[in-house]
Amino acid sequence: DTGVSQDPRHKITKRGQNVTFRCDPISEHNRLYWYRQTLGQGPEFLTYFQNEAQLEKSRLLSDRFSAERPKGSFSTLEIQRTEQGDSAMYLCASSRSGSMAGELFFGEGSRLTVL
C-alpha cells in the first residue's frame, strides 16, 4: 500500500499564472476526491470522481477550477489565472466503492502560494 501520492508538494506562483496538481490514488480505489484546506479551517469539498466520471463538480470554487481523471486512475486539478485567495493546501483523497463514502485516505497535499 503506497498511499495517495500528490505532486508537487509545494508550488509558488505569481498571480495570473495557471497551476496544475496531480493525484495518484491507492491503486484499487475507484473513488477520488479533491478538497481545499486553508489555515485554521477544516478541508472543504471541491469535486468527486467515480472511475473516470466526475459525478460532482458544483462545489468547485469558480470556473477557473477544473479537474480531470481521464483513465480512471490519476487525477489533475487545474487552477487558471490564479489569485492570492487561491493560496491553500489542496488535498486529494481516495476510497473503495462499497466502503462508507466518508472513510477516506488522504494524500499529504499540495500547498499553493500565490504571490
Next chain:
Amino acid sequence: EDQVTQSPEALRLQEGESSSLNCSYTVSGLRGLFWYRQDPGKGPEFLFTLYSAGEEKEKERLKATLTKKESFLHITAPKPEDSATYLCAVQAGSGGGADGLTFGKGTHLIIQP
C-alpha cells in the same frame, strides 16, 4: 446548510490527563459522522465512523460517541504522540461518494510530557 462546530478550538493537557473534544452538528439526513486526525503539514488520517445515536467506537486511548446533536471524542491518559488536530466531519444526503464531507475547523490538541 450542513454545519459542524468543534470545541474547544485548542486544548493543552498534561500527559495522562483525560479529557473530551466536542463536535456539534446540524445536518438534514445524517449518513455518517467521521473523526480524523491531522498532523502538521500532513493530510487527515481516518479514525472512526459513527452512524447512529448511541453508537460508540474505540481505538487505543480514543473513544468516539454519538448523540442526535453531537459527538464526543474522549481521550484517556493521553501521551505526547496524541498531539494533533482532531477533525470532525459529517456526510448527509442520499449517500454514495457524491456527497462530500462537511468538516469542522478542528480541535488543536497538545499533550505536554
